[in-house]
Amino acid sequence: MPKLKSIDDLRKLREEAQQSLKVRVETGTRIIVGMGTCGIAAGARDVMHAILEELDKRHIEAHVETVGCIGMCVHEPLVDIEQAGRPRITYGNIKPDMVPRLIEEHLINGRVVDEWVVGRLSAR
């Protein structure tokens, strides 16, 4: 039977993780997932995990946050992407299988996926 994980294993992992922290680059990117009742019912939890997995796969450093309902329930799950100096883009009706394209186009190629956009806020 394989050994079960314990908090002591996490202490060992800490040292390895500290090494990789030194080489990770902060990109100033925030990804915000709507996690109100409407977002959760529409699948926001799985979208958030799909985003986290895609960021890991592509070694992209971004801060993923959640927010409550903003009143656009019909467009849930909503995903906002905010990058320094660029407009904040709100994407609507995002499903987990849309996430790889969203990350590739928006974060890697720097192109907004216009057909999924439901809102834009000017850069602050």
Place this chain on the structure above:
Amino acid sequence: MRELSLHILDILENAIEAGATRITLTIEEDSAADRLTIVVRDNGRGMPREMVARVLDPFFTTRQTRHVGLGLPLLAAAAERAGGRLEIESEPGVGTTVTATFQLRHWDRAPLGDLPRTLLAVFLARPPVDLAYVHRVDGREFHCTTAELREALGDVPLTHPRVRAWLQEYLEEGIAGLERPFP
């Protein structure tokens, strides 16, 4: 909602929205009593008695963004559908406790679902919140607190990809070890 863990995520998000810094989620499955109890206790801003009396009305909400508040009414309906009920205790400045009970073997009880992903969504998205998770099944117990995780990690955030992967497996193993007899 198709899983109780989605309702749990919703109630945890409510607690965070209410400014809670400490949240305790307790899940108790008791086969002998045929009862499932889910309790979310927070130290958020709390609610006055007249507001508590209205939170199960779907057309009541404290939000300004829209005029319905479905989270608690949906959980109440899920509990009542499965022979249980929802109770809310709250005190301004002290916090809120939401208790949902279900008949464990009831035909219409939704499965608990993907608890690790629900817990991770809260662990990762809101680092400042201290979440304690306690899960008991017929006397067996698994518990996990963000305080002990952060203490073990020091300056490494819970959001670190390797930590996240470890946490997912840790939670899955811990819950599997409870040998839950029902979904």
